[in-house]
Amino acid sequence: MLSKRIIPCLDCDLAVPSGRVVKGIEFKQIRYAGIPWELAKKYYEEGADEIVFLDITASHERRETMIHVIEKTSENVFVPLTVGGGIRNIEDARKVFNAGADKVAINTAAIENPQLINDIAKHFGSQACVVAIDAKRRFIASKDAVKDKITVKTPEGFCWFECSIYGGRKFVGMDAIKWAIEAEERGAGEILLTSMDRDGTTYGYDIPLTKAIAEKLSIPVIASGGCGNPEHMYEVFKETQASAALAASIFHYGTYSIIDVKKYLAKKGIEVRL
Amino acid sequence: MGNLRSVYNAIKFLGGEPILVSSPDELNDGKIIIPGVGAFGDGMKNFTQFVPKISEAISSGAPVLGICLGLHMLFEKSEESPDVRGIGAIKGEIIKIRTKLKLPHMGWNFLNVQKKSCPLFKGIGEGYAYFVHSYHAWPKVDVVAATTDYGEKVTAAIWDENIFGTQFHPEKSGAYGLKILKNFMRL
Numbered sequence: 238m239l240s241k242r243i244i245p246c247l248d249c250d251l252a253v254p255s256g257r258v259v260k261g262i263e264f265k266q267i268r269y270a271g272i273p274w275e276l277a278k279k280y281y282e283e284g285a286d287e288i289v290f291l292d293i294t295a296s297h298e299r300r301e302t303m304i305h306v307i308e309k310t311s312e313n314v315f316v317p318l319t320v321g322g323g324i325r326n327i328e329d330a331r332k333v334f335n336a337g338a339d340k341v342a343i344n345t346a347a348i349e350n351p352q353l354i355n356d357i358a359k360h361f362g363s364q365a366c367v368v369a370i371d372a373k374r375r376f377i378a379s380k381d382a383v384k385d386k387i388t389v390k391t392p393e394g395f396c397w398f399e400c401s402i403y404g405g406r407k408f409v410g411m412d413a414i415k416w417a418i419e420a421e422e423r424g425a426g427e428i429l430l431t432s433m434d435r436d437g438t439t440y441g442y443d444i445p446l447t448k449a450i451a452e453k454l455s456i457p458v459i460a461s462g463g464c465g466n467p468e469h470m471y472e473v474f475k476e477t478q479a480s481a482a483l484a485a486s487i488f489h490y491g492t493y494s495i496i497d498v499k500k501y502l503a504k505k506g507i508e509v510r511l
Numbered sequence: 512m513g514n515l516r517s518v519y520n521a522i523k524f525l526g527g528e529p530i531l532v533s534s535p536d537e538l539n540d541g542k543i544i545i546p547g548v549g550a551f552g553d554g555m556k557n558f559t560q561f562v563p564k565i566s567e568a569i570s571s572g573a574p575v576l577g578i579c580l581g582l583h584m585l586f587e588k589s590e591e592s593p594d595v596r597g598i599g600a601i602k603g604e605i606i607k608i609r610t611k612l613k614l615p616h617m618g619w620n621f622l623n624v625q626k627k628s629c630p631l632f633k634g635i636g637e638g639y640a641y642f643v644h645s646y647h648a649w650p651k652v653d654v655v656a657a658t659t660d661y662g663e664k665v666t667a668a669i670w671d672e673n674i675f676g677t678q679f680h681p682e683k684s685g686a687y688g689l690k691i692l693k694n695f696m697r698l
Binding site: 238239240242281284286311312313315316317335336337339362363364426427455456457480510 | 514517520524621643683689
């Protein structure tokens with residue numbers, strides 16, 4: 238059977254010549270962690286099942302820098318490579334694939350033009366099309382307090398989840414759960430699901446969010462946002478149907494190595510690739 | 512596709528000298544790798560011009576490795592594109608995976624090596640490999656070298672003398688996959 242995947246995520250700021258990996262805290266403050274392809278190689282050698290690059294500069298003139306980062310990375314990294322951030326159309330996607338990426342992650346462009354999901358799936362296959370969703374809890378007084386939204390019970394009360402675009406800077410009133418279902422119908426091969434409430438906090442994944450989406454979809458869901466230790470990964474695999482767990486800071490700052498995390502999960506009975 | 516570049520990078524990383532060819536005339540007498548991601552019909556359409564030369568190379572004993580769609584194209588035909596003929600170097604066809612689980616079968620799955628003597632697995636045993644596919648090989652002859660479990664037994668690798676095929680992507684299967692490619696390069 239398929240093993241659960243452990244995926245380090247590298248948020249890349251390409252405003253410097255070779256690019257650098259950074260880590261935001263709740264989508265705002267930023268710390269620096271290293272050169273993208275060097276970190277990617279390190280994670281690959283430690284047993285990462287996949288590498289995710291997110292271009293957080295997202296300014297168009299930096300696209301060539303991202304291409305360079307992907308090319309350099311794919312010379313030494315022999316696991317699947319997913320690239321997201323600033324991919325607006327088929328041509329952007331093609332460049333990223335030609336440079337050595339296996340999958341593209343799209344968020345803003347998919348919400349503004351959902352047909353892009355169908356197009357990428359048609360041209361490059363569903364397996365190459367990851368829809369990234371940044372979801373934020375919107376608390377409500379009771380289960381039925383809002384119409385047209387899918388509500389979820391959390392330990393903190395009832396809420397629905399709103400999608401955000403432009404790296405967490407803009408909200409358009411979209412229901413994240415409904416959007417995930419639509420993305421699958423349009424041909425997305427995977428959902429990269431980030432909790433904006435948890436991202437950068439190290440409080441653990443948003444379990445009610447991940448559970449709600451993973452149980453409604455048959456495509457894999459990658460849980461993201463909030464991982465602070467290996468127990469959080471165990472929790473998300475035990476409590477939800479997530480296929481993969483993504484983390485950034487716990488790996489970047491050497492708190493845990495990927496192999497530590499995998500050994501821990503294996504001991505707890507989660508099937509991982511060791 | 513990205514796959515072509517990944518295979519190229521992996522061979523180079525392992526100390527080989529890969530050459531990307533876009534016409535059959537560029538094929539030399541070296542080993543041949545047929546990569547591929549995508550549908551059988553489209554793949555064969557682009558590949559038709561290579562078929563005579565590849566068939567010749569196979570007959571002359573040159574080692575050939577088909578990866579994913581490349582493995583599929585070594586067979587006679589595929590359910591994915593019933594009107595299109597494959598290379599036909601291996602008797603049998605490519606069929607959709609009969610599983611209740613979600614397709615494509617995508618991710619890391621464990622290989623059960625069926626033919627321990629297969630040179631691809633020499634000295635490395637069993638391990639996890641990376642798969643992305645909905646169809647798999649259904650040979651009429653005894654060529655299945657490895658399988659994996661995805662609700663049903665899925666053909667993961669085939670071997671018939673100098674003809675090799677992997678359903679998984681060795682170029683994306685970490686150190687384990689690189690060892691398989693290295694074994695092919697050593698032939």
